Amino acid sequence: AQTVTQSQPEMSVQEAETVTLSCTYDTSENNYYLFWYKQPPSRQMILVIRQEAYKQQNATENRFSVNFQKAAKSFSLKISDSQLGDTAMYFCAFAPIRNNDMRFGAGTRLTVKP
């Protein structure tokens, strides 16, 4: 079974600064996808970014980028130029390609301070 670990329950960052959220995972799968989801106070789960494990190039989406280290099974999220609207819970998730058994980490609560 896959496990996803987020070791930072809470983090804070000043507006316009950069912050990195950590995620590690454990799996015996070779082919899989990794995700970061954002959950603002509205409770809605929103996909932030997705990484295909067979791609060496790190995914980027505007101010969001990942540092994917497959050998280390690490998948961190970097948020540049943090904005107040980035305040939310952030979940790292893993899904093997062969099925859709997506597993989530415990989440990191990020607060962006003005």
Add this chain to the structure above:
Amino acid sequence: DAGVIQSPRHEVTEMGQEVTLRCKPISGHDYLFWYRQTMMRGLELLIYFNNNVPIDDSGMPEDRFSAKMPNASFSTLKIQPSEPRDSAVYFCASSFGTGREKLFFGSGTQLSVL
């Protein structure tokens, strides 16, 4: 499409009562998931269906929980009898295809068992 629709948004019930949570996935999606979110345990996968067939229910806490998907456009999660420790936010999510596809989440049902 209206997205994944869950009802009710909030449910308050007394211990011992039966609770039924409902979900309408996005039309055309062939995977449906039920997750439970608590402060202590984060997002837990309870069960998921593929083409209306339950694939993995190993996350269902105990026999008091049951889930059905009678057709491609409707699923229920039932708790009978409910207990205070079942209090949580229950999310339904759907997707099309295997693990490369992102999940589309509903807004969740906040369940409080008194």
